[in-house]
Amino acid sequence: MSKMKMTRRTALLAGAATLATPALLKAQTPDTWDQAFPQTEPPIRDRPPTRRNTSSFQTQRWQDHFETLGKGAILADITSRAVHYWGPDGETYRLYPSSVPMTDELTRRGYTRIVRKRVGPDWTPTANMRKRDPSLPAYMPPGPGNPLGTHAMYLTWPAYLIHGTHDTRKIGRQSSSGCIGLYNPHIEELFNLAQIGTQVRLA
Template identity: 65%
Template sequence: MDRYATVSQAADRPVSGLELDNRQLLGVREAGLQRRVSGFAARRWQDHFVSLNDGAILVDTNARALHFWSGDGQTYKIYPTSVPLTEDMTRRGRTSIVRKRVGPDWRPTPNMLKRDPSLPAYVGPGPQNPLGTHALYLSWQYYRIHGTNDTRKIGRRASNGCIGLYNEDIAELFDRATVGMQVLVV
């Protein structure tokens, strides 16, 4: 169960229906939820990594957000993600990017085929590819940070283990990320 209430407000002018009054905020607190001013809470890289070296990626599966820091510490980005469907599909810990690919091809994992034998054996690059337009391959077998051909998945528990991003976000991250970059999934 999510423990956060997302509260968005317009930056330059009020938008009708988006403001929360004190009664609504009290209801959020009584429900045991924490209030965030935006959809994502900013993070400090120092809380998760010893150094930035070639940059760092933190994937927060609870918040469904990916945090990126450049190696020089000058660039910090947050991207909304999809995360694995269940806890047992979720791998946590430290890994790294071992390969990058534009136009990845896709094959279901053995476990995916057990759950759904009707899956195609192979999907080449293109609009029907579940990995979207770009993929960052992690040192863990079968795990990737990639785009998606189904944008409804972003912000949800919807993947078979990978971290999914909008295609425009993975394209931007792909250009910034390097092979060897440290990744932490929490």
């Protein structure tokens, strides 16, 4: 009886292995390796960033933050480290991962608006920034080393911006001196969508 069970079990396992063999061979043939590991993909630095942290990335309603849409509205949600944009048409909506201020002391909350936009921003660290980090330059022109990235939108609050960053490690982290940072492809898109006068809430 024991021998018969073993023989039946062995036969079943052998049959399953036989059925699976074509699939395994197909998965391992050289002509499919390129599909699994493509050699022609662009470098990751040249591709739009993948949106992650989906547990925190929940869509929100502009009505919960603003009385009217007006020229559009931006919510910088510091807790979930995400930026929401609603267009004035009431249909356009975007959601981006962001960097947020390093500490509560550097965090400003409340309502403001976009008063100026600039492609290729230059950067002048504030006195407080240079006090915290004496190695900072007094001025930095636009370029790959500039911490404001490729685009910047200036708010009514002095020295507070929504801007890009060349250092993608900062996104999703508490890494700024008060500003809200986005991946460069995302700030470029938001820059083109948001008008001067767009209302902004940091919350």
